[in-house]
Amino acid sequence: MPELPEVETTVRTFRPLVKGRRFVGFTSSWPRQVIPSAPKVDRAISGRKIVKLERRAKQIIFHLDDDSGLLIHLKMSGRLDWLASSGDRARHVRARFRLSGGDTLLFCDARKFGRIRHVADPQAALAHLGPEPLDPAFDSKILAEILHSRKRRIKPLLLDQTVIAGLGNIYSDESLHRANIHPLSLSNRLCWDEIKRLHRSIRQVLREGIKRCGTSFDWAYLGGRMQHYLRVYQRGGKACLACGRPIEVIRVGQRSTHFCPKCQKICK
DNA sequence: TGAATTGTTATCGT
């Protein structure tokens, strides 16, 4: 499930391949994923040059030369592929972007949760998202304001994209473990020291994830190595690498949540 | 077979 590091890896991979090219044509075999509609997106992007490719939260943004943008959200199982490298072996192809120069960018998505969206103003379309955790402006003081202005359990709060953008289930659990904070702790009860630790661990774990090209643990995302460095995620019942106690798995806000009951103290 | 997965939306409770 692509989170910030996986999407960042995707953007870094495809940036040199698409930059400066033009979209020539777009087709979809599952039009429900395309907003406003497949023919409208085709008309909107065809002939437009890609001036910049970037990531915001978990979304990929193709900035076009008329200031509009093509947004791709990979959601659970979405993936970009390059037709030239995968040939006819690419599985679950849902959309094709023909590019100038003759290459084709594929959008593959087994579960069809991903979304392809054309917007006139990408900035406005993404304005609801919270701050980027790796932005230099995101300091521990800002995190403290975010946490203290709400009274919510810290785990679901970290997953809320309007609060902080880019964390998913894996990197939330890893951040909390590295900061020694219990996932059920209330946001307004965290002390200054805990907030500083959380700020540090969020940025650390995301940077490490990017360095290792993301986390691969099933067919949905391949090529990453971060799965070998996770301390709690999908390690339920196994020994905590810090204290040896078994990692517990609980359900928080309909999400599986992994933590060490000894290392991660609760703040109610 | 059903659990797991993301983010949005609707709904219920405080």
Added chain:
DNA sequence: AACGATAACAATTC
């Protein structure tokens, strides 16, 4: 009224 928690949903894999 505003905020937070909760459930349903889209669709597929193992």
